[in-house]
Amino acid sequence: MRTQVGIVGGGPAGLLLSHLLALRGIDSVVLELRSREYCERRVRAGVLEQGTVDVLTAAGVGERLRREGLPHDGIELRYGGGTHRIAFEKLVPGRNITVYGQQEVVKDLIEARLAAEGKIHFEVDDVRVHDLDGSPYITYGDGQRLDCDVIAGCDGFHGVTRASIPEDALTTFQRDYPFAWLGVLARVPPSAEELIYARTPKGFALHSMRSPEVSRFYLQVPTDTREEDWPDERIWAELKERLSTVPGFTLHTGPILEKSVTPMRSFVTEPMRHGKLFLAGDAAHIVPPTGAKGLNLAVADVTVLTDALAHWYATGETGLLDSYSATCLRRVWRAQHFSWWMTHLLHTFDDEDAYGERLQTSYLDYVTSSEAAATTLAENYVGMALGRL
Numbered sequence: 001m002r003t004q005v006g007i008v009g010g011g012p013a014g015l016l017l018s019h020l021l022a023l024r025g026i027d028s029v030v031l032e033l034r035s036r037e038y039c040e041r042r043v044r045a046g047v048l049e050q051g052t053v054d055v056l057t058a059a060g061v062g063e064r065l066r067r068e069g070l071p072h073d074g075i076e077l078r079y080g081g082g083t084h085r086i087a088f089e090k091l092v093p094g095r096n097i098t099v100y101g102q103q104e105v106v107k108d109l110i111e112a113r114l115a116a117e118g119k120i121h122f123e124v125d126d127v128r129v130h131d132l133d134g135s136p137y138i139t140y141g142d143g144q145r146l147d148c149d150v151i152a153g154c155d156g157f158h159g160v161t162r163a164s165i166p167e168d169a170l171t172t173f174q175r176d177y178p179f180a181w182l183g184v185l186a187r188v189p190p191s192a193e194e195l196i197y198a199r200t201p202k203g204f205a206l207h208s209m210r211s212p213e214v215s216r217f218y219l220q221v222p223t224d225t226r227e228e229d230w231p232d233e234r235i236w237a238e239l240k241e242r243l244s245t246v247p248g249f250t251l252h253t254g255p256i257l258e259k260s261v262t263p264m265r266s267f268v269t270e271p272m273r274h275g276k277l278f279l280a281g282d283a284a285h286i287v288p289p290t291g292a293k294g295l296n297l298a299v300a301d302v303t304v305l306t307d308a309l310a311h312w313y314a315t316g317e318t319g320l321l322d323s324y325s326a327t328c329l330r331r332v333w334r335a336q337h338f339s340w341w342m343t344h345l346l347h348t349f350d351d352e353d354a355y356g357e358r359l360q361t362s363y364l365d366y367v368t369s370s371e372a373a374a375t376t377l378a379e380n381y382v383g384m385a386l387g388r389l
């Protein structure tokens with residue numbers, strides 16, 4: 001089999017890349033390890049930046065997102081017995097975020113690809129990439145082979161593409177955090193209209209949502225925690241304690257549909273390219289979810305990669321492909337800093353001395369009282385315009 005762009009991984013990055021390339025008349029094949037059902041059920045991100053919504057809409061996959069997505073013009077920061085709104089409409093006029101589950105984005109993209117007779121192979125195992133400096137090809141399954149002009153590594157943090165690059169050709173940067181997040185999906189109407197980020201002495205908590213009937217929560221938990229350690233009653237008790245810190249707030253409870261533990265990590269690979277292999281999304285970089293940036297970075301990467309490949313196919317010039325990594329890394333590092341900063345601002349650290357705790361409070365007081373500081377948070381949270389970073 002032969003295609004122009006061989007794409008490893010059918011998450012948001014791989015699927016959107018395949019779709020954007022098709023809109024430019026470029027052929028691709030997506031090879032995905034898991035089943036379609038698994039990909040469509042995997043509960044993950046929920047916050048789409050304005051730029052991400054714009055890209056999906058322009059690509060013709062924004063119709064259900066426009067109907068069912070929940071636009072938000074602010075978030076709440078809760079700490080020290082008070083609650084404070086970061087008002088996007090005032091601080092970054094004309095820009096906001098939309099709450100829409102990642103698995104809904106994935107469903108929309110799979111549907112659009114299959115409707116256009118795009119090629120996605122699910123449940124493909126033993127994917128390997130070869131001859132990255134020459135005539136690249138991918139092998140998989142029992143002896144199948146896909147020849148291509150270039151390969152896109154969109155196979156997430158644990159994928160095979162980044163691991164196929166010789167170690168001395170990459171520099172990696174990493175921070176691990178001394179806690180994890182327990183993510184919870186519950187069939188219960190949201191208890192607030194906007195997302196609540198809460199710092200409490202018992203740890204961080206986040207109240208998010210998916211629809212008027214379904215809420216999403218996260219709790220800071222120890223790294224060695226297991227899902228079995230968290231029966232439903234314990235989850236609700238902990239969420240109540242961490243979120244009900246202001247008068248007049250009542251947390252609604254209901255049946256828990258799903259729970260999972262996510263490690264918290266920051267990671268960057270430089271460069272995001274090796275020969276004819278281009279890494280995009282989580283395959284190249286990871287952020288802790290506190291800043292809600294991972295999916296948005298994946299979308300930004302494949303937007304840049306599409307432009308670069310389209311230019312190369314149209315003109316034979318390699319300039320944009322050569323600058324792909326540097327262009328993406330500017331945005332990646334801004335998101336790295338923002339996510340690291342939000343994580344430090346809002347979590348409790350076991351080794352935190354009283355001095356560190358006072359610094360957190362001081363910065364939270366600053367962000368919630370100074371328009372300049374609040375604008376910094378708002379501008380990063382809604383995302384920088386694609387042209388500016």
Ligand code: RFL
Pocket residue numbers: 008009010011012013014031032033034039043044045046047048102124127154155156157158159160181183262280281282283289291292293294295296297298
């Ligand atoms: P994905 O989604 O991991 O997709 C990679 C795909 O590659 C497949 N794969 C392989 N296929 C073939 N061969 C192999 N050997 C393969 N190995 C893996 C996998 O099955 C999968 O289908 O990466 P991609 O496309 O780069 O997308 C990145 C996003 O998924 C990720 O950054 C976000 O989910 C991060 N994230 C958030 N991002 C946001 O922008 N906003 C948020 O609100 C947000 N919240 C979150 C998050 C991530 C979380 N978790 C669980 C990590 C909340 C959580 C809890």
Ligand code: PHB
Pocket residue numbers: 044045046047195206208209216289290291292
């Ligand atoms: C989510 O709704 O899943 C979500 C929201 C905000 C975050 C992370 C995840 O910072």
